[in-house]
Amino acid sequence: MKKAYVFPGQGAQARGMGLDLYQQSPKAKEMFDKANEILGFEITKIMFEGTDEELKQTAVTQPAVFLHSVVRALTLDDFAPDMVAGHSLGEFSALVASGALSFEDGLRLVAKRAAAMQKACEMQPSTMAAVINLDDATIERICAEVGADPALSGETVVAANFNCPGQVVISGSLEGVRVAGEKLKEAGAKRVLPLQVGGAFHSPLMEPAREELAQAIESTAFNTPACPIYQNVNAKPSTDVEVIKANLIAQLTAPVRWTQLVEAMTADGATQFIESGPGKVLQGLVKKIAPSVEVASA
Template sequence: MTAYVFPGQGAQFSGMGKELYETNEKAKALFDKANEILGFDITKIMFEGSDDELKQTNVTQPAVFLHSVILATTIEDFKPDMVAGHSLGEFSALVAAGALSFEDGLRLVAKRADAMQKACELNPSTMAAVLNLSDEKVEEVCAAVHAETKEVVVAANYNCPGQLVISGSIEGTNIACEKMKEAGAKRALVLQVGGAFHSPLMEPAREELAEAIKNTEFKTPICPIYQNVSAKPFTEVEDIKMNLIHQLTAPVRWTQSVQNMVADGATKFVECGPGKVLQGLVKKISPEVETAGV
């Protein structure tokens, strides 16, 4: 069985999608439509922009989404047995699997980026990568820091065994990083991100996005989608919408999603989008499976 997986923020690079635009008529039409929907020339930034321009949340999220989704539309006989996306990638997965239209997916992603940006400005916050500690130890340290200081700090991205990202207030994250090192982490490094994604500090963004999701038409996907919030497969529209709403304040359970997909029969994972980050994570989670890009 083949699983298609879709990357999140951080996979962007200058020149992404340019070859698709120049060689595929269907892709070109979708890129042009995206410029209309967004009200600015995102393709120009994707094809020619600097790393700094591409790093802006209102550009990054739609850019990665567009590259991933448009790439999926160029695959002949696209028949995934299951799909999943890492954080933002969950929206790409839903469009590729037919649960959301291209237009609605793009509008929701733009709304999500805008809402997250506002939440970051409201509560200055950050994230940090923790290497070589067990999931349980990371959770334990975060809970201890919160109990001691009342600062928000939580496990946010379960990327693969021994690679977790924590998220929270600047103070809480800094304290947690020191404690992680004391607990034996190889590294605990604050990341250059706009804010504490996938933590309770994203609550204002969750509320704003919830309204938009509730007012958007979803359809039954062509295959199960393994959603970040619980790492379990879903096909029911109401479940999918609910999980998508909670995604912003809940952790990304990527390790568990891949483990569940393998347990349910996935033998090949195809990454659809910029970069190869997910192929690397899948290999670390389940070395026996085959991985490929589009």
């Protein structure tokens, strides 16, 4: 039996997250206090006592989810993954958990990522929407057609998150996503649900953020991970530091291939998926992709 530890991304945050760890584990308290020092503000106060609105701010959300996920994993007595993966932001948590990044460097990169993404969001109004009950190929085809339509010159829309069969998130400019949403419903999508996000994550509109983050990643020390990490960009395992870095840089403008990633992990022997972080979103997705596997919270 192989254990796969998986780490959630932005959207998993919840009020009070991490307070139990802070109160019960001296090691966890030390890590949280260190995070406050590195970030230059009391993120723990927002995590433990903040409002939903405060937690939604990208500059808070990303380090908060990362913190909760990593602290939870690294304070487990029996933490010994055979493989790891993370959804979008969660890939940074997975890298720290596997030993590829130090806790401190991982947090600094996540803070840099959040700031760069926020800046890119402010440069152009953009959005995302979840497409329910339509096959991947049809979604990709319609997005490509909308993006190539001369009447929509300058508009962007792509398939951004392949979360599980029947659930794909599209991402792009406001008009691009709107037009694609209408066409996807005409093609048979059960629903197209606008998401409450600040911008078009995992789309070409994140290119300015990718360039900024690339510099930070290239100047950060990475180690060979203790186990393979399955990455969002290609859904393949790697322990090669240069490959990991290249995929991490590409991640901001490339789709999250979560469906394919979970399929690859199960094909490689994963029978138990353990989610480390707030919520149970990934457990639900994993069960839809691989109904026979066991899922649990860390």
